Amino acid sequence: MQPSRRIRPRRVAALASVTALTLAVGTSAGTGHLTAGTPTATGAGPISLARSSPLGPCMISGRPTVQMSEGVPTARGYARSTGTVRALTLMVDFPDAPGPGNALDRFAEFFPKTQEWFRTSSYGRLDYQARTPISGWLRMPKSFRAYGIERGAPFDPGYRQLVQDIVAAADPKVDFRSYDFLNVLVTPNAGPSALDTVLSVSFAGNMEAPVADGVSVANASFVYSRQDDGSGTYHRTGYRVLPHENGHVFGLPDLYTAEGGGAVGHWDIMSEDWGANNDLLGWHKWKLGWLDASQVRCATGPDPSEYALTPLAGEGGPKLVFVPLDRRSGYAVELRTREGNDETVCRPGVLIYKVDADVDTGMGPVKVHDSHEDSGGCTRSPNVHAELSDATFVPGEEFRDTKRGVRIAVVGADVGGEYRVRVSRE
Numbered sequence: 499m500q501p502s503r504r505i506r507p508r509r510v511a512a513l514a515s516v517t518a519l520t521l522a523v524g525t526s527a528g529t530g531h532l533t534a535g536t537p538t539a540t541g542a543g544p545i546s547l548a549r550s551s552p553l554g555p556c557m558i559s560g561r562p563t564v565q566m567s568e569g570v571p572t573a574r575g576y577a578r579s580t581g582t583v584r585a586l587t588l589m590v591d592f593p594d595a596p597g598p599g600n601a602l603d604r605f606a607e608f609f610p611k612t613q614e615w616f617r618t619s620s621y622g623r624l625d626y627q628a629r630t631p632i633s634g635w636l637r638m639p640k641s642f643r644a645y646g647i648e649r650g651a652p653f654d655p656g657y658r659q660l661v662q663d664i665v666a667a668a669d670p671k672v673d674f675r676s677y678d679f680l681n682v683l684v685t686p687n688a689g690p691s692a693l694d695t696v697l698s699v700s701f702a703g704n705m706e707a708p709v710a711d712g713v714s715v716a717n718a719s720f721v722y723s724r725q726d727d728g729s730g731t732y733h734r735t736g737y738r739v740l741p742h743e744n745g746h747v748f749g750l751p752d753l754y755t756a757e758g759g760g761a762v763g764h765w766d767i768m769s770e771d772w773g774a775n776n777d778l779l780g781w782h783k784w785k786l787g788w789l790d791a792s793q794v795r796c797a798t799g800p801d802p803s804e805y806a807l808t809p810l811a812g813e814g815g816p817k818l819v820f821v822p823l824d825r826r827s828g829y830a831v832e833l834r835t836r837e838g839n840d841e842t843v844c845r846p847g848v849l850i851y852k853v854d855a856d857v858d859t860g861m862g863p864v865k866v867h868d869s870h871e872d873s874g875g876c877t878r879s880p881n882v883h884a885e886l887s888d889a890t891f892v893p894g895e896e897f898r899d900t901k902r903g904v905r906i907a908v909v910g911a912d913v914g915g916e917y918r919v920r921v922s923r924e
């Protein structure tokens with residue numbers, strides 16, 4: 499038995515360089531597909547929205563220098579996040595770290611749980627298919643040590659070599675054109691314990707990536723040693739590192755910062771991917787195309803307006819109100835309850851957070867407003883940021899930004915579980 503340990507904040511995922519993103523926009527990756535096909539019309543979701551639509555003022559964007567932005571629509575080059583996506587999933591080991599047992603047991607640590615997590619979170623809009631055309635361990639030609647995998651930058655020499663070796667080893671049995679992105683499940687005995695150094699990382703939208711079968715391996719998630727926090731829940735929740743890493747592949751930034759999960763707590767898997775299960779913010783669901791335009795309201799008018807909200811985890815109904823402050827930022831308002839992927843919600847209510855598309859991944863692009871500051875929170879779940887767990891607003895409570903003249907009041911909740919909020923500007 500190991501004492502329960504707080505897992506260290508993960509490092510910010512290595513990301514595509516600005517150049518790579520610019521390239522991505524200029525290439526054919528319209529669907530974010532690994533294939534180098536012709537640009538196609540994008541599917542459901544914010545990408546298909548015109549800026550002239552009623553939601554236009556809420557389609558905030560960051561400056562081009564922001565590598566991975568909360569802006570809507572998501573920059574091109576990432577993997578598609580609606581419909582059927584095929585994840586080429588390879589289990590990889592090394593001469594100095596041979597994979598223990600059956601490689602498909604490693605696969606089973608993540609599937610079908612990851613697929614189910616995405617199905618639940620997306621209301622069935624993302625049909626995630628993990629494929630293992632190679633069912634055994636894919637042995638790399640060099641030792642793990644030789645690749646020098648540390649806190650790598652995107653496709654630094656070690657990673658570039660590793661991806662090239664993975665491609666070379668898999669190529670005889672794999673047509674890379676058939677997949678939307680790559681999952682590399684590294685044998686857990688390679689490298690340091692995740693309690694000491696979290697190596698898991700994703701390369702997203704990287705068009706400078708190595709090429710396989712004529713397509714760039716632009717979107718790839720790597721998972722290393724197990725993030726077992728010692729709380730005894732690993733067998734249920736340890737897979738959640740993969741939905742987090744895949745979130746990057748779909749274009750979502752990291753919400754934890756160098757200081758940890760204090761900005762968003764356990765309200766999004768891009769903030770905390772260990773401990774109990776959690777969902778994504780409504781903003782992310784809109785960004786990923788899992789909410790229809792009719793489920794999002796853009797609160798622009800000068801007059802006070804009331805809006806209905808249904809629980810974010812449940813299917814159908816209004817889910818997100820956004821109050822734009824300027825072209826780059828605004829307040830998001832949603833109703834969080836304990837259902838679906840939201841396992842630890844201990845104070846159901848309206849979550850209010852600021853989204854700033856001009857703040858880069860890992861620098862705090864989202865900040866949750868705590869309705870009960872310094873309360874210590876209401877959760878006792880291990881590895882859940884406690885302070886923000888009671889951040890929600892309930893009927894009778896009001897959020898105010900006096901500087902920007904925005905008031906968001908929770909005015910009621912009906913027996914059916916629907917809440918009403920009133921947004922006003924002073």
Ligand SMILES: [Zn+2]
Nearest residue numbers: 510511742752
């Ligand atoms: Zn991350």
